Every structure is written in C-alpha cells, then in structure tokens.
Amino acid sequence: xxxxxxxxxxxxxxxxxxxxxxxxxxxxxxxxxxxxxxxxxxxxxxxxxxxxxxxxxxxxxxxxxxxxxxxxxxxxxxxxxxxxxxxxxxxxxxxxxxxxxxxxxxxxxxxxxxxxxxxxxxxxxxxxxxxxxxxxxxxxxxxxxxxxxxxxxxxxxxxxxxxxxxxxxxxxxxxxxxxxxxxxxxxxxxxxxxxxxxxxxxxxxxxxxxxxxxxxxxxxxxxxxxxx
Amino acid sequence: xxxxxxxxxxxxxxxxxxxxxxxxxxxxxxxxxxxxxxxxxxxxxxxxxxxxxxxxxxxxxxxxxxxxxxxxxxxxxxxxxxxxxxxxxxxxxxxxxxxxxxxxxxxxxxxxxxxxxxxxxxxxxxxxxxxxxxxxxxxxxxxxxxxxxxxxxxxxxxxxxxxxxxxxxxxxxxxxxxxxxxxxxxxxxxxxxxxxxxxxxxxxxxxxxxxxxxxxxxxxxxxxxxxx
DNA sequence: TGCCACATGTGAGCGATGCATACATAGCGG
DNA sequence: CCGCTATGTATGCATCGCTCACATGTGGCA
Numbered sequence: 001x002x003x004x005x006x007x008x009x010x011x012x013x014x015x016x017x018x019x020x021x022x023x024x025x026x027x028x029x030x031x032x033x034x035x036x037x038x039x040x041x042x043x044x045x046x047x048x049x050x051x052x053x054x055x056x057x058x059x060x061x062x063x064x065x066x067x068x069x070x071x072x073x074x075x076x077x078x079x080x081x082x083x084x085x086x087x088x089x090x091x092x093x094x095x096x097x098x099x100x101x102x103x104x105x106x107x108x109x110x111x112x113x114x115x116x117x118x119x120x121x122x123x124x125x126x127x128x129x130x131x132x133x134x135x136x137x138x139x140x141x142x143x144x145x146x147x148x149x150x151x152x153x154x155x156x157x158x159x160x161x162x163x164x165x166x167x168x169x170x171x172x173x174x175x176x177x178x179x180x181x182x183x184x185x186x187x188x189x190x191x192x193x194x195x196x197x198x199x200x201x202x203x204x205x206x207x208x209x210x211x212x213x214x215x216x217x218x219x220x221x222x223x224x225x226x227x228x
Numbered sequence: 229x230x231x232x233x234x235x236x237x238x239x240x241x242x243x244x245x246x247x248x249x250x251x252x253x254x255x256x257x258x259x260x261x262x263x264x265x266x267x268x269x270x271x272x273x274x275x276x277x278x279x280x281x282x283x284x285x286x287x288x289x290x291x292x293x294x295x296x297x298x299x300x301x302x303x304x305x306x307x308x309x310x311x312x313x314x315x316x317x318x319x320x321x322x323x324x325x326x327x328x329x330x331x332x333x334x335x336x337x338x339x340x341x342x343x344x345x346x347x348x349x350x351x352x353x354x355x356x357x358x359x360x361x362x363x364x365x366x367x368x369x370x371x372x373x374x375x376x377x378x379x380x381x382x383x384x385x386x387x388x389x390x391x392x393x394x395x396x397x398x399x400x401x402x403x404x405x406x407x408x409x410x411x412x413x414x415x416x417x418x419x420x421x422x423x424x425x426x427x428x429x430x431x432x433x434x435x436x437x438x439x440x441x442x443x444x445x446x447x448x449x450x451x452x453x454x455x456x
Numbered sequence: 457t458g459c460c461a462c463a464t465g466t467g468a469g470c471g472a473t474g475c476a477t478a479c480a481t482a483g484c485g486g
Numbered sequence: 487c488c489g490c491t492a493t494g495t496a497t498g499c500a501t502c503g504c505t506c507a508c509a510t511g512t513g514g515c516a
Contacts, residue, residue, distance in 0.1 A: 015494075034347050036264070036290075039473060050495050052475080057493090061474065062264075114400070116339050119262045162398075169397020170390075172342070211390060215443035243465080267502060278466050280504080285464090289503065 019057040021047050023071065026064060030108045035117050040064070065112055066124045072109030073130035076102045080137045088145040089217060093226050095141045096167045096213070103171035114168065138164065152218055163216065247285040249275050251299065254292060258336045263345050268292070293340055294352045300337030301358035304330045308365045316373040317450060321441070323369045324395045331399035338403060342396065366392065373445075380446055391444065 015021065025043050040061050041051045058064040079102050083094040103110040112118060113131070121128045142159050145151035151159065214220040243249065253271050268289050269279045286292040307330050311322040331338040340346060341359070349356045370387050373379035379387065442448040 034344065036345065041473060053494050111344050115343055116262065117264065165397040166394055168400060169393040172396060172400065211443055269502060281465050
C-alpha cells in the first residue's frame with residue numbers, strides 16, 4: 001500500500017478535503033438512517049480513512065452536527081437575503097416561501113437547525129452567529145413591511161414570533177411528508193396522521209401561506225395579486 | 229442481599245413496575261441530556277436492576293422511545309377530547325390552545341411524537357393508532373366549525389393542514405424557549421434567535437393565536453369575544 | 457394445599473462506538 | 487536541505503445495544 005504517488009486513485013496519504021467529504025457523507029447517512037445511527041467510524045470507513053481521522057476536523061460527534069447546522073443557517077440566510085425589498089408585501093411573501101423551500105430541499109440540515117439534537121447553542125459561536133443572521137433578515141423584512149404600512153402596525157417582535165411560528169410549522173409538516181414520501185408508497189404515508197394533514201399544505205403551499213397571511217397584513221385584498 | 233422479604237426497601241427480586249419506572253426515568257434523562265445520550269444501561273442502573281432487565285419490557289431502545297411517543301399521543305388526544313363542542317369557534321380555539329399547552333408541558337414527548345427520532349411509524353401499531361386518534365379529533369372539531377359556518381367553507385383537509393401547521397409551529401417555538409429557559413439565564417437565551425422570536429409568542433400565545441386565526445374564520449370580529 | 461408454567465430479572469459475553477493518547481507522514485516556507 | 491505544522495494512523499479503554507442461557511418469584515389450577 002504505497003501511497004506516495006498522488007494521481008493513482010485520487011487519494012494519497014492526505015485525503016484531500018476530508019472535512020467536506022465528512023459533512024456530505026454525514027448528511028447522506030442521517031437522511032437514510034437518522035441521527036441516532038450516525039457513527040463517526042462509519043463515516044471514516046466510507047471516506048477511506050482511519051477511524052480517528054475525523055477528530056482532526058471536528059472535536060466530537062456533536063461538533064460535526066453543529067457544523068452541519070451552521071452550514072444550514074448560512075444557506076438559509078443567503079436565500080432570504082436574495083429576495084428583493086422593493087415591494088414590502090412581496091418581500092414578506094417571498095421570504096416565507098424561500099424559508100419553506102429551503103426546509104423542503106434540505107430537510108436534514110433543517111432538522112439539525114431547529115430540532116433538539118443540538119440542545120444548547122452556547123459554545124458554538126459560529127452556529128449562534130449564523131442563526132442570528134437569519135433572524136436579522138426576517139426582522140429586516142418585517143420592519144420594511146411595518147414602515148410601509150403593508151403589515152399591521154404591531155410590535156415588531158411579536159410579528160416576528162407569529163410569522164416564524166407560522167412558517168416554521170408549515171415547513172415542519174412539509175418536511176415530514178417529503179421524508180417519508182421518498183421512502184414509502186403513498187398508501188403507507190396516509191397511515192401517519194400528521195402527514196395526511198400535511199398533504200393539503202404541501203400540494204398547494206403558496207395558497208396556504210396566503211390564507212394564513214391574510215390575518216397579518218393590513219390590506220388582505222392586496223395579497224390576491226401576489227404570486228397568482 | 230436476601231430479597232425474599234417484600235416490604236424491606238420497596239423492591240424485591242421483582243421490581244414492581246419496572247416498565248413505568250423506565251418510561252418516567254427515560255423522560256427525565258432525555259430532558260436533561262437529550263435523546264442522543266440516552267442509554268438503556270443507565271436507565272437500568274438508576275432503577276436498580278440489571279442492564280438487560282429493560283429488554284423484558286421493550287424490544288429495543290427504539291421501542292422504548294416509541295412507547296413514550298404513544299403515551300404522548302394518547303394524552304394529547306385526551307386533552308383535545310376534553311374541550312366542549314357547543315360553540316364551534318370556541319371549540320376550535322380551545323383545541324388549539326390545549327394542543328400548545330400540552331406541547332409546552334410535555335416537551336420531551338412532543339418532540340418524540342413529531343420529531344425525526346422515530347423515523348418510521350410502521351411496525352408500531354399502537355403508536356400509529358394513537359396518532360390517528362389525535363388527527364380524528366382535530367378533524368372533528370374543524371368539521372363542526374365548517375358545518376356551523378364559523379370556519380371558512382373550504383376543503384376540510386386543507387383546513388386541517390393549515391391549522392395543524394400553525395399550531396404545530398407555535399408549539400415548536402414555545403418548546404424551544406422553555407427548554408433552554410430552564411437551563412440558562414435569560415441573557416443567554418436571547419442569544420439564540422429562534423428563541424428570541426418565540427419570546428413574543430410565549431408571552432402572549434393566546435393573542436398570537438387569535439391574530440393568525442383571523443384568516444381562517446368566517447367572521448373574525450367574533451374572535452374578539454373569545455377568551456378575553 | 458401443592459405444584460408447575462410463565463413472567464420477570466440476572467449474568468456473561470460479542471461486536472461496535474466515542475474519544476484520548478502517542479506516533480507517523482506529507483507538504484511547505486526558510 | 488531542514489524542520490514546522492497540518493493531517494492521518496495505531497492503539498487502547500470504557501461504554502453501549504443486544505443475544506442467550508440461566509435463576510427466581512408469582513399466580514393459576516388440581
């Protein structure tokens with residue numbers, strides 16, 4: 001096993017980018033076997049390195065998950081920063097949609113971000129900072145809506161809370177259905193009540209968001225003109 | 229260690245109600261150290277029995293968690309069944325509140341019920357049945373509201389989806405804040421964005437629920453008369 | 457009352473895991 | 487060419503989930 005040649009099989013003694021590989025493989029493993037069954041040794045095996053190599057990049061199993069969550073917050077913040085603020089109501093709507101869409105397309109990371117696997121954020125500065133960034137963007141969009149009068153002139157923090165709860169809830173149910181939908185036939189999905197409830201939401205998420213938003217905007221009739 | 233006498237220390241050779249003890253101890257352990265760190269051996273140690281004794285009551289670690297979730301669905305269904313259906317709108321409101329309150333007072337079970345720890349319900353008949361029972365009650369309450377005209381005359385399933393999403397989201401954020409609030413001083417809590425967003429919701433959950441519900445009921449002005 | 461089947465708890469043990477420690481190797485700047 | 491540092495290796499320990507064979511109460515039935 002002489003690994004002194006660099007180009008033979010793509011990896012020499014040094015893996016190349018073990019950190020990135022671990023993050024990706026980790027995501028795939030969680031998707032297929034859940035957070036519980038995740039093992040650093042298995043990840044190392046799959047990457048073709050020794051069982052303890054991952055500890056050069058992550059202090060612990062927990063730290064690896066935290067890094068994944070951090071990545072998630074950064075991606076979510078970026079997607080929320082991408083919406084234009086020209087029309088405050090449209091921005092509000094786009095923000096909510098991009099949140100739900102991110103959750104739907106990155107269910108594993110989303111669960112790490114908002115679930116209870118990483119119980120305590122303290123001690124993970126990068127994670128905390130990334131999460132704050134998301135919240136700041138939401139707050140900014142809502143503030144613009146309040147300033148323009150498009151959103152109800154209520155307390156900003158309370159508005160943030162209700163909006164987050166609404167979007168977070170829809171995202172959660174959307175994820176649930178997706179997760180099981182890929183693994184099982186539809187008949188089996190309908191055996192799980194939360195998923196049945198979600199079916200309606202997932203099939204027309206924009207419509208559902210619109211309906212719930214009507215209670216939050218100053219002129220609900222304007223919503224009809226947004227996104228069909 | 230002669231355990232032939234029954235009344236000496238409360239446990240003889242047979243524990244008494246090991247199953248119940250395990251369920252309770254398990255809940256406490258998850259609350260303090262999360263689902264990840266949970267160990268059947270530790271639970272057995274704490275109950276004063278041999279490391280393999282728990283396997284007489286639960287097929288696996290997973291089965292223990294599923295049993296806990298089942299208990300949760302049964303309790304939640306009971307609390308939702310306790311609300312009167314006389315006034316459909318009031319029933320709708322009470323149902324939502326009792327859902328959020330259950331989540332807030334039993335965060336561990338709630339997470340097991342709706343999180344991704346128990347990935348697949350199939351194979352857990354009791355769990356599936358209990359979950360269905362909850363959904364059936366929600367559906368019933370909404371149907372009454374539709375029949376009376378108090379809720380918007382929309383598709384029942386879609387209504388279930390949006391309501392569930394709304395309530396589920398608020399419950400989730402309420403839990404998050406609570407969980408960390410007990411463990412850390414308030415200044416630290418505010419370091420975690422989702423929790424900050426939640427503060428507004430938690431401080432006046434009924435008001436927040438009311439506001440979001442306005443988009444779902446036929447005559448929003450009637451809501452003002454419900455619960456102060 | 458006496459006895460036996462069965463539910464419940466015990467004990468040893470296997471393979472795997474997280475993680476700490478000490479060591480080896482590769483690549484890069486001086 | 488030397489040596490420093492980042493990265494991966496080797497070894498080892500305590501613990502865990504789970505299996506299997508065995509021990510011990512308990513309640514039902516004659």
